[in-house]
Amino acid sequence: MKRIALVGMPNTGKSTLFNRLTGGTARVANWPGLTVELMSSRILLGGDMVQVFDLPGIYDLTGGAEDEQLAQRFLGEAQLDAIVLVLNACQLDRQLALALQLKALGAPLLVCLNMQDEAKRAGISVDLATLSAELACPVQLISAKRGDGIPEAKQAIQGIFTQANHKLDFSHIPKQSTLHQREKALFQSCVHQPAILNDHHSAKLDRFVLHPWLGLPLFILMMLALFQLTYALGTPLQDYLGEGLDWFKNALLLPATANLPAFWHGLIVNGVFDGISTVVTFAPIIFLFFCLMAIIEDSGYFARAAFMMDGLMSRVGLDGRGFVMLMMGFGCNVPAIMGTRVIRDHKARLLTMLTIPFSLCSARLQIFLFLGGALFSPTHAPWVVLSLYLVSILVSMLSAVVFKSRFRSNEPFALELPPYRLPLFSHVWRRGWGEARDFLRLATTMIVVGVVLVWLLTNYPSPQHSYAEIIARFFEPVLSPIGIESTLSIALVFGFVAKEVVLGALSVITGSEGTALATQLAHTLDPVSAYSFMLFSLIYVPCVSAIAAIKKESKSNLYTAFSISWSLGLAWLVSLVFYQGARLLGY
Structure with a gap:
């Protein structure tokens, strides 16, 4: 049996993709950090029976939160035939570092740039050929919510199965300073993004929703x-x-x-x-x-x-x-x-x-x-x-x-506000x-x-x-x-x-x-x-x-x-x- 893992930062649509691939009912919501334990399901992909794992969201492979450690332990110990990295196509300026880390580990990797519909509306375009060459792995534009690009992603996963599976060596993770420099260079060479994203309507709604008295x-x-x-x-x-x-x-x-x-x-x-x-x-x-x-x-x-x-x-x-x-x-x-x-x-x-x-x-x-x-x-x-x-x-x-x-705790709180979306x-x-x-x-x-x-x-x-x-x-x-x-x-x-x-x-x-x-x-x-x-x-x-x-x-x-x-x-x-x-x- 083949084994693949869905990896990505919180709120990138991993659970939506998991449901799309498996027909499962993993809970999906538009806020970060929803998946807190491993979910798995078996599907028939081509001629292979495949077990798909949905991992908790991780920001990088060195994070210290318990959900991140759970994902890291799984990646370090499991014999995987493929890793599907799910990135938000609208936020590649701060998500490509995770792809570089997985590349450094030699993971059998497919990168899925999710939310392509939102990226298109925002005027963002990606040079897929250059990005694929730089990461030495296939890159696929998808919309897990709408189902766009899912058949092509399944074919790409089958292509990765020809690689031998192996355990990942976490000692090869690059240092943070080097990693961010490479992420910035990769983003500049592969992604075209307007200077100001089109978030006019979201900003107008947020004036009311986040108003200190009206909210x-x-x-x-x-x-x-x-x-x-x-x-x-x-x-x-x-x-x-x-x-x-x-x-x-x-x-x-x-x-x-x-x-x-x-x-x-x-x-x-x-x-x-x-x-x-x-x-x-x-x-x-x-x-x-x-x-x-x-x-x-x-x-x-x-x-x-x-x-x-x-x-x-x-x-x-x-x-x-x-x-x-x-x-x-x-x-x-x-x-x-x-x-x-x-x-x-x-x-x-x-x-x-x-x-x-x-x-x-x-x-x-x-x-x-x-x-x-x-x-x-x-x-x-x-x-x-x-x-x-x-x-x-x-x-x-x-x-x-x-x-x-x-x-008592002094841990700082950071929460990225997702864009407004029309539910399907x-x-x-x-x-x-x-x-x-x-x-x-x-x-x-x-x-x-x-x-x-x-x-x-x-x-x-x-x-x-x-x-x-x-x-x-x-x-x-x-x-x-x-x-x-x-x-x-x-x-x-x-x-x-x-x-x-x-x-x-x-x-x-x-x-x-x-x-x-x-x-x-x-x-x-x-x-x-x-x-x-x-x-x-x-x-x-x-x-x-x-x-x-x-x-x-x-x-x-x-x-x-x-x-x-x-x-x-x-x-x-x-x-x-x-x-x-x-x-x-x-x-």
């Missing part, structure tokens, strides 16, 4: 619009799916299980089906939310949000990278925690990892979308969800303020479908196990005196002051395993699903106690996967235990202040 309100309005669209477009789809599941239950499932023993009938209908159907109805909303999020990500806006927030984040002990990680955490906390590898300073990494579990991930989102729609009016529900996103950021920043003296439909679809597919896959595995266990706890030894009742009485002294019904403690306990289980657990606990569950919760929780429950669900301990990622990245059991204890204590305190304060004010 933050614009960001809040954009997120509010995202939630409004999610509710407006997703709720009808959710209702249709719920009606279809109700029809299936009444017309097919109930008659099919009518003659089963009571135990199996209750387990299948009231346990598995009711729990799973409540969760599955959120697939359309998850799909729409992440399609809309992909549009914002791919446009280049979030990188500017990180730049805009850097001044504020620095006051609390973080920097713009921390804000980027929080934004990544809105999808899932686990890759965001792993993404802290781009931060070189260990103390800065620990402080950032402490804040990420408070990001409102997609698993928590389904809980808040459901409770928001069930307990608040259509006008107020988007504001409720938006407020929880803002609370997640504020709690993260509060945690950083409290502990910044113990995790294929990228948006892949992101939405990928999240919805993973969500449904989880619904058929872990959530099934969770709702079955919850059903058993609520029905044994008997429905009147169950194990769930014993657990509820145990947690009542802790949950009662923050307005949370003790019976809901079961859902919170299983939410520690996976937040996706919470809604299924609520369905099993109340014995209702879909619209009936919403009605039941509206009788059980008033808006104040419901919001207190949402606050606690937002802040308290992250899922098992996130905890495992914290343990892996921090390499410390003590730090992991500290992170869990802080989030659990802070969740109770914030919910207590909100609930008791609201009651004192007469709500």
